[in-house]
Structure formats: C-alpha cells, structure tokens
Amino acid sequence: xxxTLKIWRQKDSNAKGQMVDYKVTDISEHMSFLEMMDxxxxxxxxxxxxxxxFDHDCREGICGMCSLYINGEAHxxxxxxxxxxxxxxxxxDGDTITIEPWRAAAFPVIKDLVVDRTSFERIQQAGxxxxxxxxxxxxxxxxxxxxxxxADEAMDAATCIGCGACVATCKNSSAMLFVGAKxxxxxxxxxxxxxxxxxxxNMVKQMDLEGFGNCTNTGACEIECPKGISLENIAxxxxxxxxxxxxx
Amino acid sequence: MALDSxxxxxxxxxxxxxxxxxxxxxxxxxxxxxxxIVVGTGLAGGSAAATLxxxxxxxxxxxxxxxxxxxxxIAAQGGINAAKNYQGDGDSTYRLFYDTVKGGDYRSREANxxxxxxxxxxxxxxxxxxxxxxxxxxxxxxxxxxxxxVLVSRTFYAKGQTGQxxxxxxxxxxxxxxxxxxxxxxxxxxxxxxxxxDGKARGIIARNLITGEIERHSAHAVVIxxxxxxxVYFLSTNAMGSNATAAWKIHKKGAYFANxxxxxxxxxCIPRSGDYQSKLTLMSESxxxxxxxxxxxxxxxxxxxxxxxxxxxxxxxxxxxYYLERRYPAFGxxxxxxxxxxxxxxxxxxxxxxxxxxxxxxLDFASAIERYGKEQAKIHNIDNPTEAKIYELGxxxxxxxxxNLFQMYEKIVDEDPYKTPMMIYPATHYTMGxxxxxxxxxxxxxxxxxxxxxxxxxxxxxxxxxxxxMQGLADGYFVLPYTIGDYLADDIRTGKIPTNSKExxxxxxAVTDRINFFINxxxxxxxxxxxxxxxxxxxxxxxxxxxxxxxxxxxxxxxxIREEFWKDVKVPGNANEMNPELxxxxxxxxxxxxxxxxxxxxxxxxxxCGGHFREExxxxxxxxxxxxxRNDKDFAFxxxxxxxxxxxxxxxxxxxxxxxxxxxxxRSYK
Ligand SMILES: Cc1cc2nc3c(=O)[nH]c(=O)nc-3n(C[C@H](O)[C@H](O)[C@H](O)COP(=O)(O)OP(=O)(O)OC[C@H]3O[C@@H](n4cnc5c(N)ncnc54)[C@H](O)[C@@H]3O)c2cc1C
Ligand code: SF4
Ligand code: FES
Numbered sequence: 001x002x003x004t005l006k007i008w009r010q011k012d013s014n015a016k017g018q019m020v021d022y023k024v025t026d027i028s029e030h031m032s033f034l035e036m037m038d039x040x041x042x043x044x045x046x047x048x049x050x051x052x053x054f055d056h057d058c059r060e061g062i063c064g065m066c067s068l069y070i071n072g073e074a075h076x077x078x079x080x081x082x083x084x085x086x087x088x089x090x091x092x093d094g095d096t097i098t099i100e101p102w103r104a105a106a107f108p109v110i111k112d113l114v115v116d117r118t119s120f121e122r123i124q125q126a127g128x129x130x131x132x133x134x135x136x137x138x139x140x141x142x143x144x145x146x147x148x149x150x151a152d153e154a155m156d157a158a159t160c161i162g163c164g165a166c167v168a169t170c171k172n173s174s175a176m177l178f179v180g181a182k183x184x185x186x187x188x189x190x191x192x193x194x195x196x197x198x199x200x201x202n203m204v205k206q207m208d209l210e211g212f213g214n215c216t217n218t219g220a221c222e223i224e225c226p227k228g229i230s231l232e233n234i235a236x237x238x239x240x241x242x243x244x245x246x247x248x
Numbered sequence: 249m250a251l252d253s254x255x256x257x258x259x260x261x262x263x264x265x266x267x268x269x270x271x272x273x274x275x276x277x278x279x280x281x282x283x284x285i286v287v288g289t290g291l292a293g294g295s296a297a298a299t300l301x302x303x304x305x306x307x308x309x310x311x312x313x314x315x316x317x318x319x320x321x322i323a324a325q326g327g328i329n330a331a332k333n334y335q336g337d338g339d340s341t342y343r344l345f346y347d348t349v350k351g352g353d354y355r356s357r358e359a360n361x362x363x364x365x366x367x368x369x370x371x372x373x374x375x376x377x378x379x380x381x382x383x384x385x386x387x388x389x390x391x392x393x394x395x396x397x398v399l400v401s402r403t404f405y406a407k408g409q410t411g412q413x414x415x416x417x418x419x420x421x422x423x424x425x426x427x428x429x430x431x432x433x434x435x436x437x438x439x440x441x442x443x444x445x446d447g448k449a450r451g452i453i454a455r456n457l458i459t460g461e462i463e464r465h466s467a468h469a470v471v472i473x474x475x476x477x478x479x480v481y482f483l484s485t486n487a488m489g490s491n492a493t494a495a496w497k498i499h500k501k502g503a504y505f506a507n508x509x510x511x512x513x514x515x516x517c518i519p520r521s522g523d524y525q526s527k528l529t530l531m532s533e534s535x536x537x538x539x540x541x542x543x544x545x546x547x548x549x550x551x552x553x554x555x556x557x558x559x560x561x562x563x564x565x566x567x568x569x570y571y572l573e574r575r576y577p578a579f580g581x582x583x584x585x586x587x588x589x590x591x592x593x594x595x596x597x598x599x600x601x602x603x604x605x606x607x608x609x610x611l612d613f614a615s616a617i618e619r620y621g622k623e624q625a626k627i628h629n630i631d632n633p634t635e636a637k638i639y640e641l642g643x644x645x646x647x648x649x650x651x652n653l654f655q656m657y658e659k660i661v662d663e664d665p666y667k668t669p670m671m672i673y674p675a676t677h678y679t680m681g682x683x684x685x686x687x688x689x690x691x692x693x694x695x696x697x698x699x700x701x702x703x704x705x706x707x708x709x710x711x712x713x714x715x716x717x718m719q720g721l722a723d724g725y726f727v728l729p730y731t732i733g734d735y736l737a738d739d740i741r742t743g744k745i746p747t748n749s750k751e752x753x754x755x756x757x758a759v760t761d762r763i764n765f766f767i768n769x770x771x772x773x774x775x776x777x778x779x780x781x782x783x784x785x786x787x788x789x790x791x792x793x794x795x796x797x798x799x800x801x802x803x804x805x806x807x808x809i810r811e812e813f814w815k816d817v818k819v820p821g822n823a824n825e826m827n828p829e830l831x832x833x834x835x836x837x838x839x840x841x842x843x844x845x846x847x848x849x850x851x852x853x854x855x856x857c858g859g860h861f862r863e864e865x866x867x868x869x870x871x872x873x874x875x876x877x878r879n880d881k882d883f884a885f886x887x888x889x890x891x892x893x894x895x896x897x898x899x900x901x902x903x904x905x906x907x908x909x910x911x912x913x914x915r916s917y918k
Contacts, residue, residue: 011825012825032526035525039524045774045829049820051820053828057320057487057488058323058487058488059526063320063322064322065314081659085659087660111458124420124423126427130379134374138376140373142334142390145389148385148386151381155407158416162318185381191376
C-alpha cells in the first residue's frame, strides 16, 4: 500500500517543531509500524535527508521504549499493543497517518518523536522499592506464603512497562495509572506492607512535583494502556493514600 | 600471557565457601573512597550496581536506553532456574550443576558452574524479598515449570514475563541506591572505549546520546555487563540496540574473547516473513512444556497446506510426524535447544516446512488444551463435559500460563494459536561466547570485569533454558560483589583517578576521530545495508550447520564487507546531537570485526559440540547416527582469542578444561 505520513519534526528540545509530510510506497500489510518507519528512514538516508528519530528497542512490546502518538491515539488504533506491535494491516492503501510524540509537560521532546521520560524514573526513586538488602541473607522464599489470588493481582499491576501512554492519552496528563500500578504491586504483597505509608506519600509527592496533572476519572488511560493496567489500581492507590494521610 | 583461571583448590563443593573466607575485604569506611563503573543495567549490571552501592562503593552505571528498566533482560519470558527442590522431584545443587555442564556439552568450567548452582537458591529468596511476583500455586507456595534438557521441574516464573519482573526487582534495588546518591545513573549514554592506565582499567569514554557530548569517567574498576552479540546476525531475538561494542572495545584493549562461535539458535521463534523484517520474536521454550512439535508425514499434505488447500487441523494424528518424540523418546519435545533446532532444520531441509518459505514447523497446543480441560472438569466435578466445555476449561489454563505469548503471536502473525497450531522456526537468540573471565569474573585486563551474557560464562557450547537469568543475577548479586573486593582492597589509598591523564586524552581522541570519520565519510550506502549483508553471510555460512569451505568463504566475505563499509558508509546528521544512525554505525563497525573472528573460531573448532555443528563431525553409525560428534581429545578447551589488529590475525590461547566431578560422556537425549 501507499501512504502519506504527517510526522512531527523537531531538531532538539529548544527548537520549534512542525509537521512534515512524507510519502512511502509498497508497504506490506505484514510489516510492523516501526518497520514501515524503517522503510521511510532508509529512504531519507538515501536521499541525504535526516531520518526521523523515534524511541524503540525490544520491538516486542515489553521494554516500553516505543512511544508514538498515531492518528490521535497513543500506540495507534489497535488495542492492547505497543507501537512496535502495531501492524500495517490496521491501515489501508491511500491512508494519511499522523505521527506525533507523547505530549505532556512532564515529557519534554528531545528530538522529533523522542521524549524525555525521566520524570517516571524520579517517581520510582521516591519509593518504588522494598528496602531489603541484596545480600541474599533473606528468609527462604516459601517462608512467606502468598495467596495465588494476591500474587496474580500483584503480577497484573507489575506488568506495567512504563511507556507513558497513559499520560499521553490523558487530557490532564495525569500519571495516576502508572503510579497506581507500582503502588498496587507492593500494596498487594506482604513484603510491601512495612513501608506502605511512606511509599505512597513519597511517590505521590514526587508525581506532583514533576508536573503531572490530576486525575478526573475519564478512564482514557485504561483504554490506551498496552498492558491492560486497570483503573482499579488508581482506586487502590487512593485508598492507600487516604490510609497514609490518616496515619500521618 | 598464560591463561590462569584462578580456580581455588579443594573439593568442588567447598571451593566457593573457602574462597569467600580467605579473600581480602575492604572495610566499609574505605569503600566510600572507591568508585566502580558498571556498563549495562540488565539483570547482571543492574544487580551488580545495586549490590556494590549497597556495600558502600560509589557506583556510576550506564545504559543506552532511557531507563535501566529497559535493558533487554526485560524481554526474557520463560523463567529462571534454581535448585530449590520445592517439587521434591530429586533436584539438588549437584543435579543443577550436572545438567548445566551436560547441557553445555562439556565445554564450560566446572568450578564456575558449581558455584552458579550453589547460589541459585539464594536468588529466589532475594527476589521474593524484593517483591517479585512469581507464580504461585493454590496453597500460596511458589510454582515451577520444566525447561528443556532436564528431568526435574526447577524453573520459577512470572507468567511469560519472568525477565521483566526480575529486572524490575533489580531496578527497584537500583532506585533505592540512586535515591541514596550511591548510584549515579547515566541513561542514554553509550560506552565507546575503556581507558587503561598503568595496565589497569581506570575508566571509560562515553557518549551522551542526547547531546553527542563525549565524556570521560574514571573509576578504580570497570564492570562490563553489556549483554550478548546475537545481532551480529542482523536478525535475532535481541533488541534493536543490543550490541557488542563495549565487549569488543575491551577486547581491543587487551581482554581475550572466548568461544565466539558458541551461539544459540533457539528452536521456537516466529518465522521470518519478508525482507523488511527488523527482528525475530521468540516464543518461549516454556511452551514446549505443553506444545508438541510436528510436521506432516506425507509430502502431499505439506503441499496441500502450503497451497492453502488443507489446514493443519485437518490432519489426523497418524498423518503427523512428531519428530522430536520420534527421535528422542526420553526427552521428547523437551530436548535441549541445539538439538531441537537442528531437528527442525533437518525436517525443513528435507522439504517438510509448512509455510510458503518452507522454513516453519508446527507447535501445537491441542492435546494440552484437551488434557487440561479434562483435568479441570474433574477438579470442578463436571460429569460428562462436552467437548466445547473441555476446550473452554483447557484454554483457560493455557491462557493463564502463556497468555501474553499467545497474544504476541496473534498480533504478529494474525492467526489465533488457540485454534490453529503456531508456526515456528529457529532464530539466533543467545551468545554463550564472550569476553574471557577467570573465576573472579575478571578479564585479562586487570580491574576490568565482565558479567552476564557478555562474558563467555557458564554455559559451555549450549545454554539450557532459564539459565541465563540465573547466571546474570548470580554474577551481579552474589559473585562479583565478593570477588571485586579482593581486587579493590589494594586501592584504598589510591584516591580519585584523574581524567586529565594522557591515557584518557588518547582514548577520547580515538573515539572523537572515529565519530568524525563517520559524519564526514559521505558514502552512498546506509549502515543497515552493511549490517544486513553481514547478517546474511553469518546465517548462511556460520549458522546452524557449518563446514570448512563455508567458514573460509565467510571470513573473506566479511572482510570484504568491512572494507566496503569503511569506504562507503553514509551517516547523516551531526556528531553533536541525538543521531541514531551514528550510534548504529559504531555498533556495526564492531560487528564486522567480531563476525570474522566468530567464523575463524568456528573454523578452528573441528568438532561438533552444543550450538556449534560442523558438518564434518557427525556420528556415522550406531544409535547416535546423525547426531553431533564431539572431540574431547583435541577440543576440550576454551578458545580465548587475543586481539592483534585484523581479526584474522587473532592469536589463540587455550584454557584446558578439566572434568573432575563429572564424567565426560556423549550427550544422549534418546
Ligand atoms: C527474547 C528473549 C527471551 C529470553 N528468555 C530467557 C528466559 O526465559 N530465561 C533465561 O534464563 N534467559 C532468557 N533469555 C536470555 C537472557 O534474557 C539474557 O541472556 C540476559 O537477560 C542478559 O542479561 P545481561 O544483563 O547480561 O544483558 P542485557 O539485559 O542485555 O543488558 C545489557 C545492558 O547493557 C547496556 N549496554 C550495552 N552496550 C552498552 C554500551 N556500549 N554502553 C552503555 N551501555 C550499554 C544496555 O543499555 C543494557 O542496560 C532470553 C533472551 C531473549 C532475547
Ligand atoms: S500504566 Fe499502561 S500506559 Fe501507563 S506506563 Fe504503564 S503500561 Fe504504559
Ligand atoms: S520497542 Fe520495546 S515496547 Fe516497543
């Protein structure tokens, strides 16, 4: 198929960006979206233009690097997938596709479609861990039985890949789904209880400092999240937060 | 230089304990004055960085991604081994040790493998304490699954995302140290050289991938944990950015490179579909717990399937050839990877491949769905369940175990693997070879360590499933933090290493010159053009089956591609900005050297062992007819190559392997 691409180009974080049109031809429906981008970039290199910078690495939906806003949707039109798992069979010959970076005050553009997500890093550093030394002098793993149900639920929360689609999708640029997932993973496990109060307070505080917006329960994040992280995690975080504030 | 593996004396089961009791320690107050650089934040680097920081060293960690959590360890699916014997099926440290040495086709160092097995149980304790949500049974205890090449169930897992969960565990430990200021994290930074001062590794040159700035970083020791070099094949299950640069750069500065030809071609990956393909996707080995591999028995059915006249589900049981079960009744679908890959290639070469390219076999879950369905019906007291009910119940179990893998498959291939068997074919996956290290995990450059997939490691000529995660975490959490202390004990009075020495200056200049060369070269062909050509030579001539003539041709062809690359590569953009093409150019330049050494190593090793299969070395008769033939008399050694300029001129050093605790035997999985 032949396509028209409208792509955000921006030289660096200080430059003003703009949309630029490109044409690609002979795109196979079996290609992944990023393979289509490779075709475009090969074409640009060959004609002496600068290729489009975009983040990607594993290309199998797990590293969370890829982050394109395609036709107004984070990770594009398919559900439950990352940009790298999106396939061209979702498009048809003659389509015009708009490709933009994540847009959020807490995710400034570095170049073209690449954004800076280190705000997520700092939120994790504020409390996204259990303070146990890595010396190996811990108790036997089976000394802490955990119900299958709790373990499975913790696992569901822990599958967040930190891509930021939830933020990019939210009209308030809220990071509640991302933070809720991490808080939930630990809140659901006995190992996480000791530091539960500090954890939720510190992570939420850092989230606010980074300039993420408030949650107004529109639920768009859950729909665009490639890993199916549910809104229940936000509710759980709110409960944890409330508990923590009462405890002081 | 003679290779000294520094394996401690004494009985194998006491070596590690005795060693730990005797090494030099650095007192906590002094650790504050010692800096360590860790390149890479995967399971190996992440766990090492966190532990070293926790011990009190000042750690600087580097990754080319925008977060430590995105290292390619994140993609590991199936699980991690540990000799916990929770299933009571006869597992033990010795058995894990034995299975790993045998699985590696007797080409690994016994003492290292024993230590790995010894600390394995600790890893699971550690990870659970960190909040890693491993799968559990209904009693609330940890669950296990089986992997290839073994007869016990010792693999711990978190759905099909074990690597993700383990890495997030190590990442959380890192975050705790970053918050304390004990780790300084350099994301989006690429190490481009190591700096050796007075014979010791004392720092690195790195490029800030956002600004293009070249930076000098000094330390008292440098740890390389940069992952494997599978992308030398262009197509592999590795990430797009996975590269050999850090490992290759230290090789060029004096670290020997061991067994480059020991590479794992994994049997169960999604087949390639076209020239545009940028990577291959693994379908975890754990699927072979429940999936059965087959091709049609009759050529007419193969043709009918290829032409779309028949579907795989149309074939009855006796029209199918479950060739692994047929050839290897004892291990069946759970033979080790090298064996399963060659068997798939054998069937496809004979014309039985089931897709348009003729390079695919089936991985079928129908029997598993039925078996689980019936079991569930019993558990839930459903009498006379309908077929639909059985399917529904069985599908539920398979989904719970492998749901994310099935979803991945469906998104790529656009077929529902619950209904029709998956199509799979072998692909490059893991590199057992890598930087040579001694028992302390130190390379032949004093003060330069190498851990995780980047070293030549504990897996010999073939790695068993679920052992790489185990090795990465063992190296980082439990081994390196001890062994590095022994070395650093001499550095307590050294003080900060200055970065204005001539060694730093020269190293920086070499890096800058090379970058400027690329930017100013104005060639006519893209980096990918050369990378793809290299990959094709590697796959065709240094792939699943190798022979003398092909390997000689490969060496010449790779050299030729390399020369063209330096003449004609085109890198757009500038040096002082984010420039992905420039990053790729540097990596491919290194692959183009490594590839030739790889072929040279394969040519030298005139035996078949593990993932290295020489067509000239096959069992000619008897029960093992057609299987790989090892030659212990002449080749029971680690091949460690010393850099001498051109890869073809590399000098071979042998570390003879001694087997005192395991008898050298032919591997049989029949
Ligand atoms: C798809 C897949 C599935 C797998 N499944 C399993 C499994 O189920 N069980 C199992 O045991 N093993 C599995 N493996 C193997 C295992 O995941 C890897 O061997 C292991 O995770 C490697 O870890 P590592 O820490 O050595 O390297 P990686 O995780 O690859 O980390 C490399 C690090 O080095 C950094 N880096 C690289 N070069 C540079 C440079 N020049 N400068 C700065 N930083 C650099 C990267 O940024 C990254 O942080 C799988 C592998 C793949 C590809
Ligand atoms: S919650 Fe979902 S959308 Fe948000 S970062 Fe995690 S995986 Fe991405
Ligand atoms: S590239 Fe890793 S999730 Fe898309």
